Amino acid sequence: MEFSVNHPILFLLAGFLVLVVLAQSVYFLVKALKRSRELGMDQTKIRKTIKTAAIFTIAPAVSIVISVITLSKSLGLPLPWLRLSVVGSLSYEAIAAANAVSAMGLELGKIDSLTAQQFVNIALVMTISIMVGIWLVPVIGKKLLGGMTTLESRDAKWAGIFQNAMFIGMISAFLGYVFSDFSRLWAPVEGYSATSGLIPVCVMAVSAIIMVVLGLLMRKPKLSWLGDYALPISLVLGMVSAIPITAWLS
Amino acid sequence: MKKNISYIDSVHRDGTIWNISVMLLLLAFPLTVAGIFGAAPDWGALAMGLLATAPMYWAVGVIETITFVPMLGAGGSYLSFVTGNISNLKLPCALNALEQNGVSASSEEGEVISTIAIATSSIVTTVIIIIGVICIVPLTPILEAPVLEPAFAQMLPALFGGLGVAFVSKNWKLAIAPVILMLILFIFVPALNAGTVGIMVPVSVLFTIAVARVLYKKGVL
Numbered sequence: 001m002e003f004s005v006n007h008p009i010l011f012l013l014a015g016f017l018v019l020v021v022l023a024q025s026v027y028f029l030v031k032a033l034k035r036s037r038e039l040g041m042d043q044t045k046i047r048k049t050i051k052t053a054a055i056f057t058i059a060p061a062v063s064i065v066i067s068v069i070t071l072s073k074s075l076g077l078p079l080p081w082l083r084l085s086v087v088g089s090l091s092y093e094a095i096a097a098a099n100a101v102s103a104m105g106l107e108l109g110k111i112d113s114l115t116a117q118q119f120v121n122i123a124l125v126m127t128i129s130i131m132v133g134i135w136l137v138p139v140i141g142k143k144l145l146g147g148m149t150t151l152e153s154r155d156a157k158w159a160g161i162f163q164n165a166m167f168i169g170m171i172s173a174f175l176g177y178v179f180s181d182f183s184r185l186w187a188p189v190e191g192y193s194a195t196s197g198l199i200p201v202c203v204m205a206v207s208a209i210i211m212v213v214l215g216l217l218m219r220k221p222k223l224s225w226l227g228d229y230a231l232p233i234s235l236v237l238g239m240v241s242a243i244p245i246t247a248w249l250s
Numbered sequence: 251m252k253k254n255i256s257y258i259d260s261v262h263r264d265g266t267i268w269n270i271s272v273m274l275l276l277l278a279f280p281l282t283v284a285g286i287f288g289a290a291p292d293w294g295a296l297a298m299g300l301l302a303t304a305p306m307y308w309a310v311g312v313i314e315t316i317t318f319v320p321m322l323g324a325g326g327s328y329l330s331f332v333t334g335n336i337s338n339l340k341l342p343c344a345l346n347a348l349e350q351n352g353v354s355a356s357s358e359e360g361e362v363i364s365t366i367a368i369a370t371s372s373i374v375t376t377v378i379i380i381i382g383v384i385c386i387v388p389l390t391p392i393l394e395a396p397v398l399e400p401a402f403a404q405m406l407p408a409l410f411g412g413l414g415v416a417f418v419s420k421n422w423k424l425a426i427a428p429v430i431l432m433l434i435l436f437i438f439v440p441a442l443n444a445g446t447v448g449i450m451v452p453v454s455v456l457f458t459i460a461v462a463r464v465l466y467k468k469g470v471l
Binding site for chain 2: 001009013014017021024027029031032033035036039046048049052053058061062064066068077081082084085086088089092096100101102103118119120121123125127129130132133135136137138141142145148152158159168169170171175176177179181199200201203206210215227230231238242243245246247
């Protein structure tokens with residue numbers, strides 16, 4: 001059979017795997033919903049949670065579609081579709097693919113069409129490299145979460161603070177990341193304007209201000225529904241603000 | 251016997267079955283392609299490619315698992331480590347849901363809420379990617395329009411601006427030290443950038459836990 005990176009068989013195989021992963025998500029959703037009813041949790045709140053999660057996901061998911069398009073130019077559509085639906089991210093997959101191809105003495109983006117062997121090699125390197133979490137969670141997940149439960153039973157207040165500390169730690173790292181090009185102001189980088197490092201900072205500030213405004217608005221009873229959409233609204237408006245901010249500062 | 255197994259235990263059991271199955275299927279994909287098209291892998295190049303890629307990814311994978319599992323909860327962990335995009339999508343989504351419902355992550359209600367949020371997010375992501383793949387021809391010129399590029403390039407700052415306000419304002423005493431440390435590190439260490447933020451997450455988490463412990467012992471928190 002003549003191989004091509006967009007062969008219908010590849011679409012079928014990738015499509016099947018994507019459906020399995022979709023089935024897993026549906027399975028866990030149904031399971032958790034059933035449990036929420038057993039626990040007597042407020043079902044209107046649960047429906048709101050689903051709505052918020054779905055709306056919040058749209059913009060990040062579209063950015064994943066853009067990554068699929070980017071990678072599809074050298075790898076065809078089925079492989080990036082599979083890799084970014086299961087575990088992957090653009091930066092990981094691009095590096096893995098580049099390493100796989102360069103080990104064969106070639107350069108990604110300079111090959112007109114991949115052979116079946118090159119394709120298999122790329123797919124194997126991507127898959128094996130990225131797969132740790134999938135099997136490690138079954139191996140150590142129960143122990144890790146058991147540790148949290150023990151902590152909770154020993155000192156519930158400290159367990160709550162511990163949990164918050166992890167969240168704050170994660171968010172702090174990303175807040176720091178927003179400032180990673182700030183030093184361009186005094187240490188010029190070729191190809192970038194001095195103020196270009198301020199773009200992410202300004203976008204973050206816009207998004208944060210919108211969040212504060214929404215927080216104030218939703219105190220009014222008529223506008224309390226805003227609370228469910230505060231994060232998606234600040235995300236999308238922040239992203240939109242990036243368009244004029246980038247034009248202005250770069 | 252079966253009825254006595256707790257919800258959490260059943261999540262671990264089902265999650266293990268799902269994740270191991272998905273892993274085997276994922277590995278089967280390249281092998282099936284090799285079989286159908288009669289193309290054995292180039293083993294030498296495969297070993298070289300893996301050597302250049304896997305050690306780093308595996309180290310990051312182990313650290314990510316240890317860091318994120320306690321934040322994601324049981325059901326959320328099994329799903330997130332299959333569907334990916336944890337720090338830029340699944341975890342913020344779960345955090346927001348916990349916040350919205352006012353439940354603690356370590357309670358069973360928290361476990362249920364974060365699983366619901368992450369499962370919903372995974373379903374929506376998968377479906378949107380399917381739509382994107384089907385409509386790639388008409389969508390490509392729109393999504394690659396130069397005018398939209400800055401918006402998607404700045405997604406993370408836009409996400410963490412909103413999320414940061416929500417969390418930092420409620421835990422400001424705890425947040426001061428880690429935020430200042432991360433700002434200093436990212437501004438003055440050139441090696442820290444978009445590619446290395448993943449490595450700084452566990453560093454920042456450990457530091458914040460240590461700060462929390464000191465503040466807790468002193469009765470500040």
